[in-house]
Each structure stands twice: as structure tokens, then as C-alpha cells.
Amino acid sequence: MKSLGSIRRDFAPWNDPNAKPYIQFDKATKKFGDFTAVNNLSLTIFEREFFALLGASGCGKSTLLRMLAGFEEPTAGRILLDGQDLRGIPPYRRPVNMMFQSYALFPHMTVENNIAFGLKQDGMPKPEIAARVGEMLKLVKLEQFAKRKPHQLSGGQRQRVALARSVAKRPKVLLLDEPLGALDKKLREETQFELMDLQQSLGLTFVVVTHDQEEAMTMADRIAIIDKGEVMQVATPAEVYEAPGSRFVAGFVGNVNMFEGKIAHGEAGAASIDAGNGITIRTENAGDAATGATVAFAIRPEKIKISSTRPAGAVNAIEGEVYDIAYLGDMTVYHVRLDDGHVVRASTMNAARITEDPLSWNDRAWVSFRPDAGVVLTR
């Protein structure tokens, strides 16, 4: 069985035409004065999905989250949750909870009271509140910190209190605004998996806003890439990476080599692309791009092989000169300047400790790739 990327997914309601959408942005627009933060955006999120909104800062992703939470009302369009139009429902009556980027822990309350705050608002009986708070503290492993105040905790502990507080009410949807943004790298990696476990065990729908593509790729079932208030692509992490829908997405997620050119000859998905200066690229992933169409050929650095001689039987092989090498330990990234001046990045996993015949700066080298290694982008 073949699959895009290296993971098999059993949870994929977005492929099921009968699946009922849980959260729906229906042509939602939000304007702040002259500035359009969200532009006629439609998006569907399914129940129990871990959904990521990925984009650069100021792209409108946080506005989407704030509209779901009820802090902003859309200027036009609708937002539906479980079939119900959310317009006019104030934040305190929505069955969604949010984990704030700043955590927004109440500084005058203990950890315990912070977590209990939402439950008290609902008028839950005291013994039940105590039980739920205990359960939440256990979940985030902060039992011995129950009586502390937020300023007596470390950054990671505060993050967990914020998380416990936001899931304590068992919301239908949990919104997370840059949940790991304030943590250092190591803690962030650990917490990513904790968040995924938590989502699985509670069976909640998570919508997370992030500018960190690695974070989105690790945690999310699907990613929506947002730019200038519009959705560029919604897909699984593997699809976003291996089958980007546009030049923007290909360039935004991960590293990519891009060749602009024209389809010289194409049929049944296979095509040869004239990239100028005598470079012809043969690909099997041309989709329905017609002959003569202006396209971009995008290929990831790790899918390009680099060698000192032309590999025998290679369909695509271009000669150039090594002008920069970055040794990163687990892999090495070569920057090769092709004879037409084009610079190509090729990365090689350092699977062995010893390399025979290593390349050096200014060496002549060949970059080669298989015909199915890259994708043709028409947008």
C-alpha cells in the first residue's frame, strides 16, 4: 500500500462525504476599519479533529480563533458550531474554551481556584468541583502545586495550569492560541506529545493557532495554511509537505527548490518541463497541466541526490558546482550552483559515520532526482 508521507491515518473524516462538519466558517469576513483580517473564508473542521491554523503573524489566524471564542463577531458570513449559528452568542455562553497565548492566569487566585473558576461559574456542586479540580491537577501533574499562586510557578507549569483550566469544563472545542510559544525548545517538544495524548484521551476537538510549522506538522490531523486572511490550503501535514497546492504553500512549509518553466510536452500526468538554459525536467506529477502552461516545478532538498559523477540511468541530472556546505550533524545540506546560475539545495542524511569520496567546496557535482520526486505547481 502506498501513502503520501510515511504515516497511515485511520482517522480521516474529511475524506468521508457523509461526515458531518463540526465547526464551519461559512464565507466569514472580519474587517477592522480598512484592514481586512479575514477575507470571505470558508473552512470545515470535524469532531475530535486536531486542527492547526498555520500562518505568519498578522495573517488573520488569531482573529479566526477569537471569532470562534466570541471575542470578535464576523463582519459578514457565518460561523457554525455543531449546526448552531454562533452569531450574537457572547463568549460566556459558548461551549468553547480558550487557552490564551499569555496564559491569562488569574494572578490573585491559587492554581486550584484558577482551575475551579469556570466550574464555579457553571454552578457545579462543591464536591464535584473538588473532584474535577483534583482530576485536572493529576492530568497535568501539578498536584503538589494546588495552593501556589501563578507567579510562584515556572513557565512550563503555568502553561499546564492554563491547559488544565481550559479543559476543566470539558468544552466541545478547545482553542489554543500559540500554546507552546512561550516555552523553550526542549519543553516545547515534550509538550507537543502531551497535548496530543490529552486530546486523544479527552476526545475533544482542538483548534490550535501557531506560526511554528514544525509544531503544526507534529500535532495536527490537518493544517490550514492562512495568508492575508485567506485559506491557501487545507490538508494533512504529509499532503501539505509532499503535495503543496501552490507556490506559496510549497515555499511556506519546509525548504523547497523551485524551477519556473513551461510544459514542453505533457500527457497523462507525465510531462517534460523546459526550465530554460537547456534544463529539461521530466516529471510524473504534472497533474492536468496542459502543454504550454507556465508552471513551477518544486522539489524538496532531501529528494535530490548529489554525486560527483553523473549517476547511471538518471532521468533528471544537472551539473553544477558546490558553493556552500552546511554540516548539521544528522544531515548535510549542499548548495549547488548550476551552470545557469540557479542555486539548488540538496540534503543528505548522514546515515553512516564515514563518508567515502566526500564533496568539498568548489567541486563539480551532479544533482539528480527521480521523475516522481517533485510536484508541478500551476498556482
Added chain:
Amino acid sequence: MSNAAVTAAASSRAAAAGKSALARLGEAFVGRLVIIIPYLWLVFFFLIPFVIVFKISLSQTAIAIPPYTPVLGFGDGLSGFVAQLRQLSIDNYVWLTQDALYVNAYVTSVIVAAISTVLTLLVGYPIAYGMARAPAMLRPTLLMLVILPFWTSFLIRVYAWIGILKPEGLLNQLLLATGVISQPLIILNTYTAIFIGIVYSYLPFMVLPLYSSLEKMDYSLIEAAKDLGCPPTSAFWKITFPLSLPGVIAGCLLVFIPAVGEFVIPDLLGGSQTLMIGKTLWNEFFANRDWPVSSAVAVILLLLLIVPIMLFQRAQARAQEQDK
């Protein structure tokens, strides 16, 4: 390395160490100096005058210059000084407790100041809240408007209120003209006028500390409260108000303390029917020329204010200590 080189290096290190020690001493001295200056200020302008006032409060009134005995001095040698000290007595304090006038004046002053403080808080809080929530561009202007009245003399501003509050004043004319009332309201020379005067005069002292504590509050806390199911009014009482308590306390103290001893406002707006300790003190001093009794009144007033404030501050410090 040769021996000579080692010695040279050692001596130069020692020199460097000696220099840095001297520099450290200098820094320590400058550090102390910074603390000493305010303490010296307090000693010269608070402690010494207070000791003098306290001494006068233990003296007896006399028709002389200065109008009390004994006047301490070493004119008759040490034994004479001790003899003078023997003449000091607490008679004036006993007198204060025996005359209901003073007790009443103290009690009334504290009550008037307390009511005025609460009223100032009620008026000042919404102002400070509105300022803190105003667009950042507008805030300096609003702050300026709060401070603006200070550019005119306090006395003149209180006088202006006479023109507003008197029976044929602006307020009554306005209310009569609009038909809200048919008889002029008697406000001037009542406690109501004192309340109005104090609220008006001390409002900036309430607004400024409130504003500074409300302004630095993170608005996402309110959003978090709403997100967790808390309607806006309830969010105010559960989040905003508790977090602004330091501002509330500072503002209340800044209003309450001077209001207890206030003299100008009760004198100009309160008339002769109202009784407050500041006015009583003024009468003792200027009308009766009884320096010892008025000094005793001042000492009691100070103790009356200082003791609760110190207790309160100690409780606060302890609460902060526990938080850490």
C-alpha cells in the same frame, strides 16, 4: 615563569584588588547616601518638629512670648533644665478627654473623612476605569485633564464652590430654572457641602493610583474570565476589582488621611454648624492662642491616623511575604 614575574603579577593583582575594594567602599557609601538623604529629610522636617510640638503639648499656656511655660533652655544650668522638665505634665491630654467638644470633633472628622473617601472612590473608580480602557492615544490627554485643577490655587477652587452651592448660587438657579425644585436647596454650610468639597478636591489623589493599577492590568484576564463562563459584571467583581485593590487602598489612604485633618473645606463650605478637628485646632491656635492644647490636639490626631495605617501596612507586608 620566573620568580620576579610571579611577584610582579601578584603585586599588580593586589593593587587591582585594593583599588576595587576602595571602589566598592565608595559605591557602598553612595548607596548609603541615597538612603540617608530621605531619612535626614524626615528627621529635620518631621521628627524634630514633632518633638517640639509634643513638648509644647506638655507645657502650660501663659501670657508671654512664646505663649507657654516652661521654655526649655540651659540658662540656669543642668539643674535648671531638669527643674523645667519637671514642670511638664499631661494635663492638656486629660483636658481633651474631659471636654466632649474634642472627642466629638475627632469622631465627626473620622466619620466625615470616611464617608468622603467612600464617595470619592465611587466617583473616582469609573473615571479611572474609563481612562484605563480609553485608546492609548487619548490616555495622556485624559491624565492631563485629571491633573489640570492643580494649576489653580486650592483655596480659589474651594471658594468657587461657594458660588455654586449658595442658596442663590449657580446650582440652585439651574435647578429652579429647569423646574426640578421650587425652593432653593440649602447645601452651603452643611456636611453635604463638606462632602462635595472633599470629593472634588481629593478626586485626583484617588483617580491616579486607581488608574495606574487598572492600566497595567492585562485585559486578556477579563477575556479569560468571560471565556470560562463569567458574564461581564461578574468578571468585574471577580477579576478587575480584586486586582485593582492596591490602587483602591492607596487612593483611599491618600484621601482619608488629609481629609481627617482638613481645615479649609470645613471652614469655607461647612460654616459654623459643622465640627471638625482641623477647624477646632485652628480655633485653639489662632483664636484662643492656646498653643499647648492645640499641640495636644495635633499629637492625638497624628496618633489616631498613624496607628491604624501602620497596623494596616504591616498586615499588607505580611500578606506579600506569604505570597513569595
